[in-house]
Amino acid sequence: MIPAATLDSIRVPPEPTRSRGVWLTAWRRLRNDRVGVVSLVIVVAFALLVLLSFLGIVAGDWQKEVAVPDAPPTFLGPQAAQTGTDPLASVVPKDAKPVDLGDIDPLAPKYEEWKARAAKIQIADPPRAETLPFGADRLGRSVLDKATKGAEVSIFVGLFAAVLATIIGTILGALSGYIGGKVGDFLEWVYNVFTSIPDILLICAFAAVLGRGISTVILILGLVGWTGMYRLVRAEYIKHHNREYVRAAEAIGASHLSRMFVHILPNVSHVVLVRMSLYVVGFIKAEVILSFLGLGVPVDQVSWGTMLSEAQAELVLGHWWQLAAATIFMATFVTAFSLFTDALRDALDPKLR
Numbered sequence: 001m002i003p004a005a006t007l008d009s010i011r012v013p014p015e016p017t018r019s020r021g022v023w024l025t026a027w028r029r030l031r032n033d034r035v036g037v038v039s040l041v042i043v044v045a046f047a048l049l050v051l052l053s054f055l056g057i058v059a060g061d062w063q064k065e066v067a068v069p070d071a072p073p074t075f076l077g078p079q080a081a082q083t084g085t086d087p088l089a090s091v092v093p094k095d096a097k098p099v100d101l102g103d104i105d106p107l108a109p110k111y112e113e114w115k116a117r118a119a120k121i122q123i124a125d126p127p128r129a130e131t132l133p134f135g136a137d138r139l140g141r142s143v144l145d146k147a148t149k150g151a152e153v154s155i156f157v158g159l160f161a162a163v164l165a166t167i168i169g170t171i172l173g174a175l176s177g178y179i180g181g182k183v184g185d186f187l188e189w190v191y192n193v194f195t196s197i198p199d200i201l202l203i204c205a206f207a208a209v210l211g212r213g214i215s216t217v218i219l220i221l222g223l224v225g226w227t228g229m230y231r232l233v234r235a236e237y238i239k240h241h242n243r244e245y246v247r248a249a250e251a252i253g254a255s256h257l258s259r260m261f262v263h264i265l266p267n268v269s270h271v272v273l274v275r276m277s278l279y280v281v282g283f284i285k286a287e288v289i290l291s292f293l294g295l296g297v298p299v300d301q302v303s304w305g306t307m308l309s310e311a312q313a314e315l316v317l318g319h320w321w322q323l324a325a326a327t328i329f330m331a332t333f334v335t336a337f338s339l340f341t342d343a344l345r346d347a348l349d350p351k352l353r
Helices: 004-009 020-033 034-054 077-081 108-120 143-178 180-196 198-212 214-225 226-240 246-249 258-291 304-317 321-348
Strands: none
Touching: 004 198, 020 034, 020 143, 020 321, 034 143, 034 321, 143 180, 143 214, 143 226, 143 258, 143 304, 143 321, 180 226, 198 258, 198 304, 198 321, 214 226, 258 304, 258 321, 304 321
16 A cells, blocks of 8 residues: 555646647737738728628619719718809809800700700709718719729639639649649649740630620639649648658558548648738739729729729829729728738748747
């Protein structure tokens, strides 16, 4: 029998602490990054804005006429509802006598008759908005609502095009890096063909064949932009192919597909996620360029690119507010998302663990 004193002197080893997961560790690092947190808040705010716009709660009637054409930005309330002023009011005196145009205009006698007929026709004047932070476009639509609806389309295109490019690049990169051999050589040949042709030529070729449309833009960007993800995933799979955990999975009878997508893919998912985040920013800017060139979103839809295309003609007349709205919205989201991507990359970098 062991004495009680001996039992008291025996120290029970403490329970082993569970190691933090990759994502939990990354989240804790991200919370300590002030720039990353602020950027994440802005990105989440845009995501909520896109959701509300998709549900029609915000900017649901963006095509509605709410002001006179090309109304400037105003916060003065009823001033935005004015129907316009006479440009000759400051030139022609109020007490000027009417001029008889009968000698120089043969239609002058008909003017009064036409005015009387027009007075009998009552045209309903649409309700005017009392506040227009970004003014109105040439059709009297609120530029703020257009920029909000444009955020929905542009972010939707950028996000889903990034997902498509990520899926294509990840699958092909995994096949090339894991299997190798003739399959890897063939995929390398396909990769070299796509990268040897300028992206703008591929985009124009696909656009000419597929036509215009939101789904078309997503498909084009996904088919053109997968090469970067392919190269990155291929290198990661070559590096992980002969590691011990993969050999252990092979020893217990795991299939090749299981080793590729159940064992290796989770260990390279942080690299894939960071690359996909970069895709979102790049594809949003690509959609803007395509729509600006007339190869992107149809004219009956609105995006930041179509707004910039319309603003090109309006700048000649000094109407800068549509350009300012699209630029401010796009620059804010792209900058915030880029900073968030940098913070996420630093948080997931295995070298910082």
